[in-house]
Amino acid sequence: MNRRDFHRLGTWALGGLVKLAVAVPAVAFLLNPLRKKDGTPAAEAFEALVPLSELKVGEPRSFGIVRDQVDAWVKYPREPVGSVWLIRQPEGVEPRVVALNAECPHLGCAVGRSADGEGFYCPCHSSAFDAEGKPMNRIPPRPMDALEVELSQDADPIVSVKFERFRPLATEKIPLA
Amino acid sequence: MRKLIADWFEDRAGLGSRLRSMREEHLPAGPRWGYVCGSALLAVLLVQAFTGLMMMTAYSPGTPTAWGSVFFIEKQMWMGWLVRGLHHFGAQTVMVLAAVHLLQVLFAGAYRAPRELNWWLGLVLLGLLVGFGHTGYQLPWDQKGFWATKVSTNIAGGAPVLGPYVKTVVVGGVDYGNQTLTRFYGMHVGILPVLLTITLAAHLALRYRHGLKPPEGAPTEPPPGGWTATYFPDQTFRNSLVVVAIVGLLFGLVFWHGGAPLDAPADPSSPDYPARPEWYFRFLYQMLKYFPGHLEWVGSIVVPGALMTTLALLPLLDKVIPSRALHFLACAGAFAVVGGATFLTIQSFVEDARSESFQAARKKADAENARALFLASHPDFGVPPEGSNYLFRHDPLTRGAALMEKKCLSCHVMGGKGPEGDENAQAGSDLKGFGSLAWIRGLLENPGSDAYFGTSPENDGMVEWKKTTKLTAEQLDQVAEFVAGFAAIGEDQTVDDWLNTEGVADHPGYDPFVKDCGKCHYVGGAASEITEGGDRDAPDLFAWGSPRWFRRMVRQPSHDSLYGFLEADQRMPASPPDEMSDHDVSMIYRYLRGDYLK
Numbered sequence: 001m002n003r004r005d006f007h008r009l010g011t012w013a014l015g016g017l018v019k020l021a022v023a024v025p026a027v028a029f030l031l032n033p034l035r036k037k038d039g040t041p042a043a044e045a046f047e048a049l050v051p052l053s054e055l056k057v058g059e060p061r062s063f064g065i066v067r068d069q070v071d072a073w074v075k076y077p078r079e080p081v082g083s084v085w086l087i088r089q090p091e092g093v094e095p096r097v098v099a100l101n102a103e104c105p106h107l108g109c110a111v112g113r114s115a116d117g118e119g120f121y122c123p124c125h126s127s128a129f130d131a132e133g134k135p136m137n138r139i140p141p142r143p144m145d146a147l148e149v150e151l152s153q154d155a156d157p158i159v160s161v162k163f164e165r166f167r168p169l170a171t172e173k174i175p176l177a
Numbered sequence: 178m179r180k181l182i183a184d185w186f187e188d189r190a191g192l193g194s195r196l197r198s199m200r201e202e203h204l205p206a207g208p209r210w211g212y213v214c215g216s217a218l219l220a221v222l223l224v225q226a227f228t229g230l231m232m233m234t235a236y237s238p239g240t241p242t243a244w245g246s247v248f249f250i251e252k253q254m255w256m257g258w259l260v261r262g263l264h265h266f267g268a269q270t271v272m273v274l275a276a277v278h279l280l281q282v283l284f285a286g287a288y289r290a291p292r293e294l295n296w297w298l299g300l301v302l303l304g305l306l307v308g309f310g311h312t313g314y315q316l317p318w319d320q321k322g323f324w325a326t327k328v329s330t331n332i333a334g335g336a337p338v339l340g341p342y343v344k345t346v347v348v349g350g351v352d353y354g355n356q357t358l359t360r361f362y363g364m365h366v367g368i369l370p371v372l373l374t375i376t377l378a379a380h381l382a383l384r385y386r387h388g389l390k391p392p393e394g395a396p397t398e399p400p401p402g403g404w405t406a407t408y409f410p411d412q413t414f415r416n417s418l419v420v421v422a423i424v425g426l427l428f429g430l431v432f433w434h435g436g437a438p439l440d441a442p443a444d445p446s447s448p449d450y451p452a453r454p455e456w457y458f459r460f461l462y463q464m465l466k467y468f469p470g471h472l473e474w475v476g477s478i479v480v481p482g483a484l485m486t487t488l489a490l491l492p493l494l495d496k497v498i499p500s501r502a503l504h505f506l507a508c509a510g511a512f513a514v515v516g517g518a519t520f521l522t523i524q525s526f527v528e529d530a531r532s533e534s535f536q537a538a539r540k541k542a543d544a545e546n547a548r549a550l551f552l553a554s555h556p557d558f559g560v561p562p563e564g565s566n567y568l569f570r571h572d573p574l575t576r577g578a579a580l581m582e583k584k585c586l587s588c589h590v591m592g593g594k595g596p597e598g599d600e601n602a603q604a605g606s607d608l609k610g611f612g613s614l615a616w617i618r619g620l621l622e623n624p625g626s627d628a629y630f631g632t633s634p635e636n637d638g639m640v641e642w643k644k645t646t647k648l649t650a651e652q653l654d655q656v657a658e659f660v661a662g663f664a665a666i667g668e669d670q671t672v673d674d675w676l677n678t679e680g681v682a683d684h685p686g687y688d689p690f691v692k693d694c695g696k697c698h699y700v701g702g703a704a705s706e707i708t709e710g711g712d713r714d715a716p717d718l719f720a721w722g723s724p725r726w727f728r729r730m731v732r733q734p735s736h737d738s739l740y741g742f743l744e745a746d747q748r749m750p751a752s753p754p755d756e757m758s759d760h761d762v763s764m765i766y767r768y769l770r771g772d773y774l775k
Contacts, residue, residue: 007411010414011413011414014418015413021424021428022228025259028255074560
């Protein structure tokens with residue numbers, strides 16, 4: 001290797017080193033949202049919504065989920081994060097209340113009740129579901145997302161829901177981290 | 178195939194041949210270390226542009242959001258501290274390299290024909306770089322940037338005739354706020370980069386037109402066999418070595434410092450923030466001390482302006498003054514300026530190091546800085562939705578202490594101390610540990626001490642009681658413990674609710690309290706008939722030391738159930754809600770009770 005070859009190699013290598021040194025942190029910086037957040041206790045908590053007696057059997061009612069929310073650097077107390085449909089089941093059926101996330105498993109629009117009142121319907125791309133959240137056409141990739149429900153020990157139990165969100169378009173329920 | 182594509186591009190764009198001619202530029206005197214400065218400056222500028230673009234994806238200009246987003250970059254984002262650290266220390270490196278580049282060109286006499294235009298473009302670039310530093314410094318909206326910017330824009334505002342208008346336009350109004358941030362941000366990431374790109378392109382184009390200035394005595398004709406050294410790879414190798422060294426130094430600084438500094442959020446109401454400019458402006462800052470206030474603009478605008486004008490005139494003066502003499506004068510002048518600036522910079526730092534008041538103010542600011550970062554990163558606190566300026570308003574430790582100092586410590590003391598350790602004409606109790614078991618027990622032991630009623634002799638009920646009481650030390654312990662429990666009485670609790678709570682009527686302190694303290698004090702008014710009361714005027718003790726009692730004590734200290742029995746001029750002054758909000762009252766209360774994040 002002569003002097004000029006050494007210079008040539010050195011220019012490439014040193015130049016590459018500098019570019020790499022700056023590019024690596026930059027890529028990490030941009031990929032920051034992919035990092036797993038360490039334990040968000042709010043996501044584990046059940047939200048108390050309504051006493052059981054206020055729900056009518058077979059008639060879905062929608063409830064907003066309001067919870068403390070961390071949005072990047074801001075901590076919002078009591079911020080709306082989504083909504084759920086609660087459907088009280090007939091006596092003797094377990095579970096006594098079914099909770100469905102109102103977020104459409106297709107592309108995330110808000111699912112409302114269908115015009116005939118029998119089931120659910122998403123106004124964005126016509127996803128239709130029956131009263132239990134099962135798909136009625138081929139648009140949604142999976143049923144509406146059922147959420148865990150807890151009833152308190154009171155005489156008139158309080159219905160609580162563990163609010164979770166799942167990846168749209170997937171055929172399985174994959175929790176959003 | 179590769180050749181085919183290369184040829185296609187060459188035919189249409191001519192890019193390859195142009196690049197080749199740049200790479201194959203001949204170096205008559207061989208590669209030189211003296212040629213690396215401009216390239217190094219360019220490399221660091223590229224690092225600045227790149228890290229700056231990265232941060233644009235995370236930064237949010239606006240007074241409620243700026244500090245929080247920078248905090249997020251610095252403390253939460255993946256390698257955010259590294260990206261921001263590189264940008265922070267890179268900015269200082271740019272300033273140093275720009276100064277070195279300028280001096281080098283000056284010493285080489287490269288301002289002379291035919292390079293006059295490029296000399297002027299270089300001076301314009303220097304001005305733009307100063308603009309970058311100035312606008313970027315305040316984007317985090319922290320104390321440091323806020324006060325430094327306030328000072329520097331006020332200096333500009335002090336210039337004759339146009340000054341105030343220029344300042345108002347730059348700041349975006351009379352006050353510093355959202356418009357200041359959006360304007361500085363727009364300048365920093367939009368206007369200045371465009372101007373810099375254009376000017377820099379012209380600067381580089383002219384550099385290629387005239388070539389690098391060879392040292393004197395370099396051959397002008399190629400030796401037999403042609404030139405041996407070309408820009409690539411001989412000069413680029415040296416450039417790369419220097420750039421690696423500089424970038425390595427940058428990384429070293431960032432790692433050593435653990436990122437870039439972020440001060441507490443900007444607070445226009447802080448009384449004693451010790452504002453200082455970034456170190457490369459320190460000489461200007463120090464020089465201003467030699468000018469009287471109304472001539473500030475002479476020091477800050479006329480002197481630097483005259484300096485820049487002289488530099489700009491050099492190529493023209495070169496035509497009228499003998500070239501060598503002018504060069505000698507210019508270099509001597511440059512040495513004088515650099516020497517003077519170095520002296521002023523050192524003097525400024527030495528003065529600060531020796532100034533006790535500066536050190537005290539800096540220490541306080543550092544403590545606030547640490548507290549702000551602690552609160553913002555605490556999972557139970559975080560940056561509030563109202564914005565970073567409200568961070569401290571929800572913190573009893575800072576807000577409560579500040580309010581105490583302003584509102585209470587003109588009479589009361591904390592641990593025997595008035596505001597910042599000053600002596601005050603104490604006319605109230607010592608509030609350190611107010612309402613705690615120890616505080617109450619101390620009161621029952623020695624009510625006449627300065628910590629309790631010693632400095633308000635007109636309020637002598639407890640002192641008189643102490644002379645006659647027959648309670649034993651053990652009973653006093655029990656009474657103190659019983660009374661300390663009053664603070665837990667809730668906002669809506671009635672006297673009956675409270676009496677029926679477990680551990681109240683059957684508390685060992687209950688009986689001695691009712692029999693002894695109850696001679697004067699009522700609990701829940703005379704109607705509750707818990708105590709007989711009435712021997713002497715005394716405040717009602719129901720819920721004493723609780724938030725509700727405290728709030729009433731602040732709002733209506735002269736209420737009949739409190740200290741209404743004192744003469745008007747002996748009572749504590751009331752603080753109505755428009756003077757102190759309920760939120761602020763609770764901040765003081767929680768501060769006194771030690772109820773804050775530690």
